Amino acid sequence: MNDARPAADALPRRCDFPPDFVWGVATSAFQIEGAATEDGKGPSVWDCFCRVPGAISDGSTGDVACDHVHRWAEDLDLARDLGVGAHRFSVSWPRVQAAGRGPWNAPGLDFYDRLVDGLLARGISPYLTLNHWDLPDALQAAGGWAARETVDRFVDYALEIDRRLGDRIAAITTHNEPWVIASLGHETGRFAPGLRCRATAMQVAHHLLLSHGLALQALRAAGCRAQLGIVLNLAPVQPATASEADRAAARLEDGRLLRWYLDPLFGRGYPADVLAHLGADTPQVRADDLRTIATRMDFLGINHYARNVASADGPWDRRRGGRPLTAMGWEVYPEGLTELLLRVQRDDAPPPILVTENGAAFDDEPVGGRVHDAARTRFIAQHIAAVRDAMRQGVHVAGYMVWSLLDNFEWTSGYAKRFGIVYVDDPTQRRTLKDSALWYRDFLQGRPSALPAPAPAGVEA
Ligand code: FCB
Numbered sequence: 273m274n275d276a277r278p279a280a281d282a283l284p285r286r287c288d289f290p291p292d293f294v295w296g297v298a299t300s301a302f303q304i305e306g307a308a309t310e311d312g313k314g315p316s317v318w319d320c321f322c323r324v325p326g327a328i329s330d331g332s333t334g335d336v337a338c339d340h341v342h343r344w345a346e347d348l349d350l351a352r353d354l355g356v357g358a359h360r361f362s363v364s365w366p367r368v369q370a371a372g373r374g375p376w377n378a379p380g381l382d383f384y385d386r387l388v389d390g391l392l393a394r395g396i397s398p399y400l401t402l403n404h405w406d407l408p409d410a411l412q413a414a415g416g417w418a419a420r421e422t423v424d425r426f427v428d429y430a431l432e433i434d435r436r437l438g439d440r441i442a443a444i445t446t447h448n449e450p451w452v453i454a455s456l457g458h459e460t461g462r463f464a465p466g467l468r469c470r471a472t473a474m475q476v477a478h479h480l481l482l483s484h485g486l487a488l489q490a491l492r493a494a495g496c497r498a499q500l501g502i503v504l505n506l507a508p509v510q511p512a513t514a515s516e517a518d519r520a521a522a523r524l525e526d527g528r529l530l531r532w533y534l535d536p537l538f539g540r541g542y543p544a545d546v547l548a549h550l551g552a553d554t555p556q557v558r559a560d561d562l563r564t565i566a567t568r569m570d571f572l573g574i575n576h577y578a579r580n581v582a583s584a585d586g587p588w589d590r591r592r593g594g595r596p597l598t599a600m601g602w603e604v605y606p607e608g609l610t611e612l613l614l615r616v617q618r619d620d621a622p623p624p625i626l627v628t629e630n631g632a633a634f635d636d637e638p639v640g641g642r643v644h645d646a647a648r649t650r651f652i653a654q655h656i657a658a659v660r661d662a663m664r665q666g667v668h669v670a671g672y673m674v675w676s677l678l679d680n681f682e683w684t685s686g687y688a689k690r691f692g693i694v695y696v697d698d699p700t701q702r703r704t705l706k707d708s709a710l711w712y713r714d715f716l717q718g719r720p721s722a723l724p725a726p727a728p729a730g731v732e733a
Contacts, residue, residue, distance in 0.1 A: 284657040286718050294397070294671030295716055296358030297351055297693070298629050300404035300448065302334050303680040305364060307341035311379035314370030316406035317416070317457075318683075321464035330686035337681045339701050344387055346703065350694055351677060352394040354709060355716040359396045360628060360673050361387065362404035362448065365429055372408030372425050381436050388440045397442035399628075399673075401503065402430055402487070403480075404448040405457075405464065412465050417453065417476040423483040430487040434496045443499040445573055445628070446487050450480040451505055451529055462684060471553040478555040481536055485564035503573030503628045504533050508611045509580045512592075517584035524549060525582045538620045539566040571670065572622040575629035576655075579608035596647065599633040599689055604647075606654035613662035613669060624670035630655050631675035633682065633689040636706065643695045643706035646724030652693075652708055653723055656715070674712060678703070 286295075302318050309315075322333035340347055351359050365372060367380035391398045403426070411422055430446070438444070447453070456463035459473035467473075488500050509526040511518035527546040535543050541562050547554055577600075581588040590597060596604040609630070616622055632651040636643050652674060663669050679692035687698055693709035696702070705713075707724075714721050 282654070282657060283723060284653060284660050284715070286715055288660045289663070293669075294358045294626065294673075296356050296360055296397075296399065296671060296673035297354065297677040298360035298399075298673040298675045299340075299362075299677050299680070300401065301362045301364035301367070302337070302404065302406040303676070303682070304338040304340040304347075304678055305367075306335060306337040306339045308333070308335045310341065311367075311383075312370055312377040313364065313380060314366035314372075315409040316364065316366045317409050317412045317464040318406050320409050320412075321466055324466060327466065328684055328686045330688050332681065332686035334681045338678050338696055340678075341383060343701065344383075345390060347678065348387075348390050348394055348396070350703060350705070350709075351391075351396055354693075354713045356712075357395075357397060358399050358442065358671065358673065359391055359677075360399040360401065360445075362401035362406075363433055364406050365403065366406065366408040366410075368433070369429060370408065370410070372411035372422075372429070376432060384433075384437060388437050392440055398437075398440065399443045399445070399626075400433070400437065400441050400498070401445040401448050402426070402433060403446065403453075405453055407465075416465060417479050418458070418472050420479060423479050423486060426483040427486050427490050431490055431494055434491050434494060434498070438491075438496050438498055441498040443501065443571065443626075444491065444496070445501055445503045446484040447480050448503045449505040449575060450477055450484075450502070450533060453477075453480060455528070470550070471555075474550060474553050475555040477532065478557060478561070481533065481565045482561050484537075485567040488567045488569065489564070499570035501569040501571040501573055501623070501626070502537065503575055504530075505575045505577075506530055506534075506612055506616070507576060507578060507580045508608050508615065509582055512581050512583035512585075512588050515584070518582060521584045522582035525580060529580070534616070534620050536562055536565045537569070537572075538622070569623050571624050571626050572616070572620075573626045573628035574612070574616070575675070576609050576612060576627060577630065577632070578602040579605045579611075598647075598651070599635050600685075602632070604632070604651055604654070606651075606658040607661075609655055609658040610661045610665075613659070613667045614665060617662075617667040624668050626671040626673070627655075627659060627669065628671075628673050629675035630672065631691050631693075633685075633691045636679075636690050636695060638695060638697070638704060641704065643704060644724075645693075645706045645708045648693070648706070649708040649711045650723050652712065653715075 454477035461468040511522040679690040682689040
């Protein structure tokens with residue numbers, strides 16, 4: 273069980289990390305902003321997907337979310353009070369360009385102008401993501417990411433954001449988790465835009481990577497001063513048993529989740545085993561595309577939540593791992609992050625790594641104005657320790673960001689799953705710092721308090 277870690281090492285300390293290590297919180301536009309139709313914002317694929325009966329488990333939408341468009345100053349004050357040095361947020365493309373082509377929407381651009389200035393005024397570095405999944409629906413109607421034309425639209429959008437904000441941004445991420453957009457959005461159809469076609473999904477994945485490389489080249493040519501990179505959702509994939517069949521299943525999942533993205537980004541092209549597996553569903557790749565995708569990055573962003581266990585017999589029952597489970601049913605398996613970071617360092621020799629998301633959903637209950645989220649506090653502390661362990665073994669990690677600052681719209685789970693270190697009361701929009709936020713604040717001030725008691729194994733923590 274994961275509590276076998278020696279007590280003295282269980283508690284990370286800020287002084288274990290270099291002074292310039294970036295500590296942050298992460299958010300995304302669709303999940304917090306609300307103001308879905310205000311001031312010229314156009315609909316995104318997620319606005320439309322929320323209207324599909326049954327798509328969102330609690331039937332909710334992002335129309336109001338955390339009302340961040342109106343409460344951004346209060347939210348940035350919270351981030352400042354925690355003492356973070358970085359805030360990861362995304363720009364809603366349809367807020368700044370309703371149809372994904374044509375005129376720029378001045379009120380939308382002004383909102384991000386104020387947000388960026390507001391961050392800097394509070395001593396927080398802005399880490400901007402261009403695409404956290406909310407593609408303008410008008411572009412989806414024209415083929416979305418499956419259409420090569422969308423690649424050019426994305427590059428235009430990247431350049432406009434740089435023109436308006438680039439002088440004040442620490443880092444620009446092109447895409448958040450292209451695997452999710454491609455596979456969940458276009459293969460299983462569980463996420464927007466809800467399509468179910470593997471060939472389309474693989475073409476989408478290729479166009480996302482291509483647009484990433486082209487955007488980096490265009491931004492650098494325009495003199496962009498921000499650090500540039502991409503954010504991948506990565507997990508170590510382990511076989512359920514040592515059987516040949518389970519090891520083959522793990523190898524394939526590793527290929528589709530990790531190597532399909534890492535290999536071309538680091539100049540090795542698409543992995544041969546995955547191409548062979550895809551057969552006729554292999555994407556169309558033009559001459560030079562792979563060279564473009566391998567354009568040098570300044571950082572690699574990694575979002576990490578849990579390990580994956582692959583079984584040839586279908587989905588693996590996570591209760592079998594004997595670990596605490598989060599409210600998402602995901603295992604608490606912190607050493608998986610160390611393993612992942614070591615593997616990426618070994619195989620890809622990447623630029624500095626930023627852990628751009630890490631956190632957990634639990635069923636929080638406010639009690640007398642407090643939220644005692646012991647399980648989340650342990651989760652965050654253990655994963656920070658896992659980052660430290662990887663760094664001690666030579667991995668260059670430059671930052672860590674908690675997902676998420678606020679309880680928010682958790683995609684198909686709606687508002688039922690809470691990932692925030694700040695509790696948001698849906699009816700009143702009142703924000704309350706959870707114990708995990710207080711722990712993170714103390715940690716950042718160099719005085720971590722003791723970790724709360726462990727959760728029992730194999731049950732929701
Ligand atoms: C990641 C997403 C983020 C959030 C977390 C829980 O896949 O990037 O928006 O939903 O999962």
